[in-house]
Amino acid sequence: MNDELERSLLSKYPAIFGEYTGSISRSTYCNVECGDGWHNLLDTLCHDIQAYVDAEHVQQVTFIQVKEKFGQLRIYYNLVDKYVDDLIKEAERQSRSICEYCGNVGSYQKTSSGWIQTVCPDCR
């Protein structure tokens, strides 16, 4: 994900991504290792998670890893919570129909080189 989009997530949801100190460094917070096209999906997901944490006073959810794996979004986080699990699973499911690069409608497919990707016709 490009720096600008990544920074916008990090500064909007500091409790989820870890403390953002102003420089991109792997040690201080969770990096977002996927394409720009999933930015809005992540933004919505983080909003929903933080709203749940704040409303229900459950333990703060923090992401450990956010990445693309086998053509879909994969998120690892710090605790076991059915509601958060469901939110994340739903976002991961939705990522299989959103182009990872531009955010348009994409299809989940195997590329000629054998990788699985979710891309739109323009980005293929």
Ligand SMILES: [Zn+2]
């Ligand atoms: Zn695309």
